[in-house]
Structures are given as C-alpha cells and as structure tokens.
Amino acid sequence: MSVPLSHSLVTLTFSPFVSLQVILLESSARYGGWLWSTRRSDGAVFEHGPRGIRPAGPVGWNTLNIVADLGLENEILPVTYSHVASKNRYLYVNDQLHKMPSGIGGVVWTVPPFSRPLLLSIAKEILVKKGTEEDESVHSFVSRRLGKELADIAIDSLCRGVFAGDSRKLSVRSCFPFLYNAEQHRGSLVLGMLLGSGPTPNVIPGPLAQRSRTESWAQWSLRRGLESLPQAITDFLAQSGRVELHRDATVKQLCLSASGWEIHLEDGVISADHIISALPAKALSSALPSSFQHLIQQLQDISTVTVAVVNLEYEGSILPVMGFGHLVPSSEDRGLLGVVYDSVPFPQHNAPNGESTRLTVMMGGAWFQEVFGTPETITEECLLATATEAVQRHLGVTASPCWSRVALQKDCIPQYHLGHWQRVESMRSYIKKNLLPLSLAGSCYDGVSVNDVIISGRTAAEGLLGTGV
Numbered sequence: 001m002s003v004p005l006s007h008s009l010v011t012l013t014f015s016p017f018v019s020l021q022v023i024l025l026e027s028s029a030r031y032g033g034w035l036w037s038t039r040r041s042d043g044a045v046f047e048h049g050p051r052g053i054r055p056a057g058p059v060g061w062n063t064l065n066i067v068a069d070l071g072l073e074n075e076i077l078p079v080t081y082s083h084v085a086s087k088n089r090y091l092y093v094n095d096q097l098h099k100m101p102s103g104i105g106g107v108v109w110t111v112p113p114f115s116r117p118l119l120l121s122i123a124k125e126i127l128v129k130k131g132t133e134e135d136e137s138v139h140s141f142v143s144r145r146l147g148k149e150l151a152d153i154a155i156d157s158l159c160r161g162v163f164a165g166d167s168r169k170l171s172v173r174s175c176f177p178f179l180y181n182a183e184q185h186r187g188s189l190v191l192g193m194l195l196g197s198g199p200t201p202n203v204i205p206g207p208l209a210q211r212s213r214t215e216s217w218a219q220w221s222l223r224r225g226l227e228s229l230p231q232a233i234t235d236f237l238a239q240s241g242r243v244e245l246h247r248d249a250t251v252k253q254l255c256l257s258a259s260g261w262e263i264h265l266e267d268g269v270i271s272a273d274h275i276i277s278a279l280p281a282k283a284l285s286s287a288l289p290s291s292f293q294h295l296i297q298q299l300q301d302i303s304t305v306t307v308a309v310v311n312l313e314y315e316g317s318i319l320p321v322m323g324f325g326h327l328v329p330s331s332e333d334r335g336l337l338g339v340v341y342d343s344v345p346f347p348q349h350n351a352p353n354g355e356s357t358r359l360t361v362m363m364g365g366a367w368f369q370e371v372f373g374t375p376e377t378i379t380e381e382c383l384l385a386t387a388t389e390a391v392q393r394h395l396g397v398t399a400s401p402c403w404s405r406v407a408l409q410k411d412c413i414p415q416y417h418l419g420h421w422q423r424v425e426s427m428r429s430y431i432k433k434n435l436l437p438l439s440l441a442g443s444c445y446d447g448v449s450v451n452d453v454i455i456s457g458r459t460a461a462e463g464l465l466g467t468g469v
C-alpha cells in the first residue's frame, strides 16, 4: 500500500483476521489539497497550486511510476530540456527582464544583471573551505561559496519561486539538502554535482520514468491539470474497495489510550491502531492530546506563508519574450514573487478556439503581511490590480485580461527555517522514544515539492509495513 499525497490523515487498523483496514480522512469537500485546477467549459485549464512536476531522480521516478500505474500516461504533457520554456528563464532586475545565463556562453561571459562571468564564481567555489555550522541560511551559504551577488539576485529569487520564502531565513540543509550534502561530502558544490552528493531513495524507474530520461524531460503536467492526479488516486482507491475514503471529515481531536487512537470528528469517533498524518503541522498540533506538549510545540514552530495566485488570460499572443517565466528578487519588489508564462510550457491548456496567453502572477509569501496586510482584509480587486499592473510594467502588456481568477492560498507553503532539521529529528525521536503509533508525512517535514510529499507518504507507509523504499 502506498499513501498518496494530500490525503490528510490515514488511519490503519491491524487485526490477525482482517489484513489491514485503511481509512482516509480529509476535511474539505475535495481531495488533492494544493493540487487544484480549474477546467473551464471551453477546455482551458488554470492551475491555482503547482503547475509542473520534475521527473528527475528517484523521487521524480516514483511519481511517474504512480502515474503509469494509474493509467495516466496518455494524459502526460512533457516539457523537454530543449523546449524554449526550459532554456529561457528570466529575472526582473532594475526594471528590466534579463535572461538567466545558460549554455557555455552564459557562463564564460558577463551576462547582466550579473557584473562578472559566472565561471569566475564557479572556479573559485572549488577552493572555498567547508562551513563549520550545523546549518546555515541559504543566502549565507551561497554568499560564502559563490559570492554575494549570486546570493542577492539568483538565490534570493529562486527561494521566492520555490518556497515563496526569504533566503536569509530559510535553511540550506533542509531546503536544498543536495547543496548542503555536496559541501559536506565533497567539499564543493561543483564536485558534488560531478561526483554525486549522498544517498537517495531506492526507486526503480518504470517504463514511463525511463521514457522521461530518454526523451530528456525537464518537467511535466497532465492534460486536464495536475488535480487529475489526486482524482485518479482517489478513484483507484475507491474502486479497489480496500480503503474507506471520507471527505468533509475534519479531524478535531486525537486521543491515545492503551487500545489505540480515538479520532474525534465533528460527527463521530473512529478508532485506529496507527495514524499517518499528512495534515499541515499546525492542524496536527491542535488535534494532539495536550500531554504531547513537546511535539505540539515543535509542530507549532513550523511556520507557513500565504501566496496570492492570480491567473490571467489575455487575447492573442502578448508576450515580448518566450520562456518559463520570470522571478523577481526581493530587492526589486518585495511583494511580487514572479510571473509564470503558463502558455509557453503548456499551450495544450489554452482555450482551443483562437489564440490566447495564460499567465500566473504569484505574490506575497514571506512578505505578504508587510506588503498586503492580513489575508483577511485584502480584497481580490486589490490583488488583481497589483497583478495586472505588474504584467503591464514587466512585460509591456497594455491590454486588460479577458479572464482572471484570484486565489488567496492561506498558509500554503511551510518554511524550513534555520534548525528545521533538528526540529524534525526531535519530533521523530520523541515519537520513537514514546512508542507513539504516529507517522509524519506531507510538506511540513522533508520537502515541499509534489514529488517530495508523495515519497514521504510512501516512506511512512512502507516504514510501518516493514518494507522500505
């Protein structure tokens, strides 16, 4: 059995006669959590959460193996490394778009907004001494190894694009473990990339994952939007008859006694031998018994950020450049994280009749409160106006969008701040020491990407069943 993503709480009951009873509890009316797609009646698709999944490495293969098992191969929309969306990524710095350096030329020559060739930073990196701290902010780590300019512009923007977070607070050890491990095991990021930087989960790539390697995919989506993945998973589980699925089932309170867990819902109580929680950390902390104070405190210390996701559709082909999109460093505009040019990687999601351009503007994140105030008081009109004004200023688009949708994604991305690894280790050792029948999965602990949360569910389930990834 593997535990899928975004299914908040999975309870397991073992008995000598019945093999395994699995119950899945989800508080909202739909499964999928942040995997959330609007399919308009004309066929256009707009994503309000993730829009592209990386196929590479064991965690990427694991997801593709599941996609194949679910029979979704024909739904896959791959984007190869040779596609313009993979080759062209932009930064908006000093009121201008700059293509991120790529290829040999981009490394050897000085490419604005950078003031010297990247090759210089890369060549010097090999000689930089290993850090002595157990953890370090992403910004400090990259400044130390590759220089302040790269940290201020490229890494600051990257952290805003991936975590909607502040590179000066995020932990390199938890957010980019491959960078941390490259320094620890090889003494250098360059050598780590060339020689490998540590152990990875053991996943055998199936035929679809192998195809992604042969065809050199950089990312993929699904024809009907990424929400069709959790929909296919829940359809499969419902048809298998082996899992009880409950929507509109908010976990209110968890009580543990010698006979196991009692899970209190709004309208009843369920018993379970073991719980795999993929709830957001704060939701789990408020459901746990108050006697688990240590665990509750650690869970509450994992903060999250709110992101305003504004989908815009324009008539015609309005982009001045082609590429995946552009990111904006915090020094340029604190509230505007970046703009994704969705129509470039996934033109299949455009409306079928007539030419159109779909963009997504991401705003807020770690700067939400500072720029927009509380999520409760900001209006959709204000967020829409800020997004369309940014498109006009950054891309020179003077037309108004012909369709838009504002989604205020509250507390949607956990922030792995400095010391996150200690917090997670401390929670897991508390659970082990106290023999709690509880496993932690989901985006609050070991990685926020869709691939990471899927493998975290699988690792939790296999750990429990004594198999292993």
Ligand SMILES: Cc1cc2nc3c(=O)[nH]c(=O)nc-3n(C[C@H](O)[C@H](O)[C@H](O)COP(=O)(O)OP(=O)(O)OC[C@H]3O[C@@H](n4cnc5c(N)ncnc54)[C@H](O)[C@@H]3O)c2cc1C
Pocket: 005, 006, 007, 008, 009, 025, 026, 027, 028, 031, 032, 033, 034, 035, 048, 049, 050, 051, 052, 053, 054, 249, 250, 251, 252, 278, 279, 280, 283, 307, 309, 409, 412, 413, 441, 442, 443, 444, 448, 449, 450, 451, 453
């Ligand atoms: C705007 C945005 C863009 C992103 N882009 C990408 C991307 O392009 N690629 C990528 O790989 N990743 C991306 N991510 C990250 C990724 O989508 C998420 O980290 C991942 O989907 C989180 O999955 P999860 O199951 O851990 O948590 P969630 O999706 O938060 O699921 C938790 C579930 O728990 C339920 N729940 C909450 N409280 C209770 C309760 N008390 N009882 C029962 N159920 C409860 C919720 O309703 C929810 O369904 C993005 C995230 C966001 C927000």
